[in-house]
Amino acid sequence: MIEIKGLTKAFGDLPVLQGINLNIPQGTIYGLVGRSGAGKSTLLRCINGLETYDEGSLRVDGVEVKSLSGKDIREFRKNIGMIFQQFSLLTRLSVYENIALPLRCWKYSSSYIDHKVKELLELIDIPDKINAMPKELSGGQKQRVAIARALTMNPKLLLCDEATSALDPKTAKSITTLLNQINHDLGITIVVVTHQMSVLRSTCEEIAILESGKLAVNGPVEQMFLQQPEALKNLIGEKDLLLLSEGINIKILLSHETSSKPVITKMARELSIDFMILGGEMESYKNSTLGSLIINIPNEHFHTVKKYFADNNVAWEFIENNNQALTEVEE
Ligand SMILES: Nc1ncnc2c1ncn2[C@@H]1O[C@H](COP(=O)(O)OP(=O)(O)OP(=O)(O)O)[C@@H](O)[C@H]1O
Numbered sequence: 001m002i003e004i005k006g007l008t009k010a011f012g013d014l015p016v017l018q019g020i021n022l023n024i025p026q027g028t029i030y031g032l033v034g035r036s037g038a039g040k041s042t043l044l045r046c047i048n049g050l051e052t053y054d055e056g057s058l059r060v061d062g063v064e065v066k067s068l069s070g071k072d073i074r075e076f077r078k079n080i081g082m083i084f085q086q087f088s089l090l091t092r093l094s095v096y097e098n099i100a101l102p103l104r105c106w107k108y109s110s111s112y113i114d115h116k117v118k119e120l121l122e123l124i125d126i127p128d129k130i131n132a133m134p135k136e137l138s139g140g141q142k143q144r145v146a147i148a149r150a151l152t153m154n155p156k157l158l159l160c161d162e163a164t165s166a167l168d169p170k171t172a173k174s175i176t177t178l179l180n181q182i183n184h185d186l187g188i189t190i191v192v193v194t195h196q197m198s199v200l201r202s203t204c205e206e207i208a209i210l211e212s213g214k215l216a217v218n219g220p221v222e223q224m225f226l227q228q229p230e231a232l233k234n235l236i237g238e239k240d241l242l243l244l245s246e247g248i249n250i251k252i253l254l255s256h257e258t259s260s261k262p263v264i265t266k267m268a269r270e271l272s273i274d275f276m277i278l279g280g281e282m283e284s285y286k287n288s289t290l291g292s293l294i295i296n297i298p299n300e301h302f303h304t305v306k307k308y309f310a311d312n313n314v315a316w317e318f319i320e321n322n323n324q325a326l327t328e329v330e331e
Pocket of ligand 1: 037038
């Protein structure tokens with residue numbers, strides 16, 4: 001469905017995409033991953049013509065995207081939905097009107113709009129929120145509305161730019177489940193840009209890893225995780241851990257005492273919280289095991305977890321990421 005050959009793009013002197021060759025088959029869920037600045041979003045935006053490219057070819061259903069302009073590009077984009085990390089809902093419009101927006105722009109009849117909006121609200125499973133305003137919705141519900149709006153024109157292709165990155169792991173999972181359902185039931189090809197490995201494993205059939213604007217490796221997800229190519233190790237490797245930008249990243253230091261007890265599983269059970277394990281390392285040391293485990297917890301559980309660690313003598317460190325310092329989290 002999407003054929004990319006020798007795609008090259010620069011912003012001024014900065015090369016952002018360099019000789020990308022990629023085929024995204026119709027009906028798949030395809031993941032684009034890479035470090036921040038690798039060029040993932042730019043590549044995604046080239047697919048629907050929001051960005052142009054300097055050299056090479058990018059064809060969607062045989063159509064060279066760069067050749068389109070004016071009315072043709074608007075028609076072309078009707079077939080492509082897009083969702084973003086920050087949902088991009090219009091705050092002054094209700095859920096109904098947010099979803100109806102593209103249909104109103106294309107001057108569909110009121111009765112068709114009403115039918116379509118209600119059909120989509122059923123699909124995204126929040127029919128009771130029809131008259132709610134965006135501020136009354138949770139992050140997951142906002143993303144559901146954004147998905148419904150992206151589907152109003154019955155697109156063949158849905159582009160997702162970090163669509164689950166602003167959500168806690170549980171909500172993120174419910175959104176990836178919805179994307180799987182949309183792909184399966186409606187046959188829509190989905191391209192997902194993400195830094196969340198969990199999203200790739202649970203959602204994508206194939207992935208491509210970008211490194212500094214170049215395609216490092218691509219292939220079926222299972223094959224990639226079994227073969228662990230260098231580019232994947234660079235992304236998820238312990239030495240250079242990929243932290244989540246949402247939630248709180250914590251390094252638990254497993255001492256002689258704590259490593260011999262099921263502290264982490266006990267914490268999850270007793271506090272009834274979900275967390276993600278981002279990495280860790282264990283080493284035999286004399287007669288015991290020493291090591292560390294890096295987990296990501298939803299912000300709202302930070303104080304409870306901190307108290308649990310203090311009560312159970314668990315040593316831990318907060319790992320600062322780009323978005324938050326400990327002082328902000330403590331507030
Ligand atoms: N409109 C723009 N003008 C100039 N430079 C840009 C523009 N958009 C992106 N860039 C630069 O292009 C490079 C790739 O950006 P891009 O957003 O595609 O990366 P990314 O892999 O999606 O990163 P992230 O995960 O942080 O979103 C970065 O160096 C970025 O600063």
